[in-house]
Amino acid sequence: MPNKQTTDMQQVWQQDRDHYIHPWTDFSTFKEEGSLVLADSDNVHVKDGEGREYLDGIGGLWCVNIGYAREEMAQAIADQIRQIPYYSCFGHHTTVPAAQLAAKLAELAPGNLNHVFYGCGGSVANDTAVRIIHFYFNQLGKKSKKKIISRIDGYHGSTYMAMSITGVKFDHIGFDIEEQLVSHISCPNPYRRPAGQSLEEFCNEKVQELEDKILELGPDNVAAFFAEPIMGAGGVIVPPEGYHKKTLEVCRKYGVLYVSDEVVTAFGRLGHMFASEAEFGIVPDIITCAKGLTSGYLPLGATILSDEIYDVISKPQADGALFTHGFTYSGHPVSCAAGVKNIEIMERENLCGHVKDMGQYFEDQVKTLIDLPIVGDVRGRKFMMCIENVANKETKELINPDAKVGNRIADHCQARGLIVRPLAHMNVLSPPLTLTKEHIDFLVATLRESIEATMEDLKAEGFI
Structure with a gap:
């Protein structure tokens, strides 16, 4: 006879199988194997x-x-819940941890990326980046600059827009994506380069492909290039030396914003709080991050903007108009408290x-x-x-x-x-x-x- 724990866990297994729709589920085996x-x-x-x-x-x-089950993280979360578990950050309200974490992220981020917009994860951070980029160019009167370029095997999330930017073709099977707005260029995978081609030749070829795509679409139509410093879900692809610097130069040449998707690489995975500059020598226009921001203890993502972008989007576009982007849980105080504590632990323990x-x-x-x-x-x-x-x-x-x-x-x-x-x-x-x-x-x-x-x-x- 199974003991009580086994019986309870069997019930949980059954409840999960019968009612919980999992991300990335293989339905050919799930109904039999469960979780x-x-x-x-x-x-x-x-x-x-x-x-x-x-x-x-x-x-x-x-x-x-x-790491898991950190007592001081649990305490920080509990303390914030007891103080103020939630308040809307719309308009002219804020909470202590939301402000403190924004300031800390501005301190840690490279260059003059000093302005933080919060969401609930990496997909939302990238969606937010697109919406703000479009708004930015609208404010500048460049209303045709809308198209996004990303890379085959790049992964940027699973909301409609983020999945459209994602270049992992397997993830598109059976689902719709926005094909008019997003174009993909080749994956810079050195392992799969043609036989006899040097890494330098391969790098230059991939950089030229970006420039050719911008010229094909028209520089006046291309808004941004999205790139992970190291491509994660596409197979941990480390691009050849100099790739990011050269692609950034191409973007600067044509007035295309460079978005560094650091959802995976930020907060220590490569030995730096942010990898863009420290590991790859670039200061992008926008960094998106999530995951390690709270070490997964609570959902939180952030879109970090340069002074140049903020200075444009923070000017009212018309009398009485608002910056109408955001979410109920933007700047959630408990999630932000987890972010503050997470960074504190990382810094204290080096x-x-x-x-x-x-x-x-x-x-x-x-x-x-x-x-x-x-x-x-x-x-x-x-x-x-x-x-x-x-x-x-x-x-x-x-x-x-x-x-x-x-x-x-x-x-x-x-x-x-x-x-x-x-x-x-x-x-x-x-x-x-x-x-x-x-x-x-x-x-x-x-x-x-x-x-x-x-x-x-x-x-x-x-x-x-």
Whole structure:
């Protein structure tokens, strides 16, 4: 007879399966398999409803940077709820944490990105960027500058506009996107560059493609270029050296705003609070961020604007007119209090320094997996890594998609106490920033075992 805990968790599993529509659900298996119910956590580990423990190799979803179940974070959230749990920030009202966090973000952001608009996550931050960019050019009398350029395999969110900017074609299957407003250029993936082409030649080719697209659409029609410093959900693509600087120069040449989507890369994942300038040497016009802003403890996103943009949009466009953009939960005081505390913890514990040190060890150890026969590429930086699996390392031919190699590896990892994220033929790693050497050694050893077990499966079924 199952004990009470098992019975309760079985009920939760059933309720979830029957009523909860999950993001990115595979409905071909969900109704039979349901979900893994996670019920407890501590630092870098989570536990399921049966008490089994897993090292979380994906940080929830790129976001639990300070680790799970931090008592002082819980206290900061509880304290704010007791003081003032909510008040509208429309017009001329604010709350203490909303103002404090905005000032802190302005201090941390590069250049003169000094002005913060709050939303509930990364998708909304990018939607907000588009709406403000259009408003900005309207204010300047450049009402034809509306078109957005982004990249194939770039990921910017799943609201209608953000998914339209997203260039992961798989995510568009069956859904509509705005095709007139958004154009995509090629992914700057060095691993997939033509044989014999140097990295410099590849970089220049991709930069030229951006310029050609602006000229094709007409500089008077192009408003902005959206780019993640490192492409996340598209496969952790690190562009060739100099790519971001050169694409920024192209944007400046034609009066196109540069939006750096730091939803994943900000708040320590690469060892910096913001990666645009510190890691890639650019100061964009807008930075969007979320995820690590609160380490996932509460929903919060931010769109950070330069002085130049703010100076234009903050002038009334007509007598009595308002800046009519915002959400009920913009600047939510409890979420902002979590953001303030999150940054305080990161600075006090020097988590960015820890990532520069331990993240390099993590990166180096994950790259040892390249000796495995199906591992074609291991890429990324610090606590943001990807393993790409192939059928032939020489030709880079992919394994038959029916093999679901990324899922198989993830399943083998989960059975061994590790959670990694499958993305088609790839597996992504984005753990909490608090990993120790011992955690990393376990993670990499478990991955190796799981890839080897997957190879045995694939051989037995004739996939390799």
